[in-house]
Amino acid sequence: MSDNLMEKVSAFGEKLKIEGVEIGKKMTAGMNSMSFKMKELFQGGVGGSNQADKFVEEATSETLDQPDWATNLEICDMINSERINSVDFIRGIKKRIVLKNPRVQYLSLVLLETCVKNCEKAFSEVAAERVLDEMVKLIDDPQTVVNNRNKALILIEAWGESANELRYLPVYEETYKSLKSRGIRFPGRDDESLAPIFTPARTVAESEVISTRSQEVHEHQVPVLSAEQTKEEFNVARNSIELLSTVLSSSPQQDALQDDLTTTLFQQCHQSQLTVQRIIETEGDNEAVLFEALNINDEIQKVLSKYEELKKPSVAHAEAEPAMIPVAVEPDESPRLSKEDSLIRKSAGSRIPRGGENDDMMDDLDEMIFGRKSGATSEAGQDGNKKPSQPKDDLISF
Known part of the structure; x- marks a missing residue:
């Protein structure tokens, strides 16, 4: 009976071996099928990458004189809607940054800045694809033009100081501190370089000064302006320009500069300029609004420049006036009298005391x-x- 049991166990073991081999073959076939499917998926991804590269090349073409905001914002829309993988776009931008063409490098940095400001995923992808390393290489390259180098430094500085928003990605702060420790000097930057701008809502740091805080709050409100609100902002800007221009032209210079109304109008024009500039950045797809905003911005700049010019000459003129008064009076007094005296023919009596x-x-x-002469000369003169x-x-x- 034990022999029969052993035979049954052996037969069962052989059966398990056969079934195990068959299962292994099935698993191998399944893995091969999975590998084939993954290959097809990656091939599709390559097609998406090619499409992303095409958009990136269009947005950073060396034939462009300025950033193509319409294409830049379209790329941001595709990233947010996940029509094309954001990694493909970031890789495409990285490829363009590596190129030695200064115009392509600058447009690539602008596109990168636009993506990280408008797309939540972009910061993670930039960190994962080591784009910061290429930016550091660009900064260290002595052949890099100054404008591109400063642009890269401004972006790294802004990201490195956004510790609260980018705490989960320490590579930004580490890169910034590494450059500072090497003695790299960062150029001045404006608040528009701060990132992220649109995400999240807590981008304003509590440690910042009140003026910067109010300005950034205003900047967060600009992108959500409706068409009517945009039109109203344009009207406010035009009215401020007209009033300030009228005050500067009609009033005496000193009175106009010292008037509280003039100061208020100047501040209003400056605030309107900030609003208009933010509208210019966010209305790249609306050419009519963009063109109108550009014209208004030029008008604001002209009247602000006029105000600044009126302030400078007034001080210089007040200091120069006292120096002009004493210059022309003294030097001519005595020489003129001496010359006149030398031309007068004096009588003998009047010449005697001088004894020449x-x-x-x-x-x-x-x-x-x-x-x-009798009678003409006095006897006193004869005695003398x-x-x-x-x-x-x-x-x-x-």
């Missing part, structure tokens, strides 16, 4: 030609000339 030899010779000539008369008689007799 020229006066004595003139007296001698008068006596030789006309003789002694008694001593020099002796040498004059000797001279005549000789």
